[in-house]
Amino acid sequence: MTQEGFKKILDRRKYSYEEKGSKIIVTHNGNIELGSLTTLARDVIFSSNNLAVQLYSLKVLPEDVEFLNRGSVYLDRLKSLPKGIIFSNKEWITLRSVTSLPEDMVFSNGESIILTSLSTIPKGVIFSNGGFVQINKFGHHLAFGKNSFWEGNIKGVDNGMLFNMMIKLGLFDRK
DSSP, rough: HHHHHHHHHHHHHTTTTETTTTEEEEOEEEEEEETHHHHHHSSEEEEEEEEEETTTTOOBSSSSSEOSSSOOOOOOOOOOOTTTEEOOOOSSSEEETTOOOOOOOOOOOOOOEEETTOOOOOOOOOOOSSSSEEEEEEOOOEOOOOOOSSOOSSSBHHHHHHHHHHHHHHTTTOO
């Protein structure tokens, strides 16, 4: 999708935005409901004015998209994430169909992450989100991090740190 095409969609939905250089910054104060979009323009920033960003049907997410919104992000049909994607939203991230992550992926959202189809986690992935990480693909329901109901069993190491250490050691990298 081109930036011009994306701006037309925002205009039709009456979602306010600003342009700064090559970036489109969605400034609408409320939910962004674009559930039927299958692709998105490059260089889009969902700003802190936005509540939930609902992109349920998105199949392609270009590089240089940033989620800085106050609410959750819903990307249910997306199968992979590009390099350079930034999740710094304040609530949940739902990535139900994502099967792989880029090596340098860092999650820094405020709440939990749902990754129910993930089949591998490269060594460079870091989860520094504020809630738990739910993964079902490895044959078990795994939930690590804050509010995961598992306290960990190594004194002085919380389960979020343990999860990131396990990733760094390559325990989830099935290449």
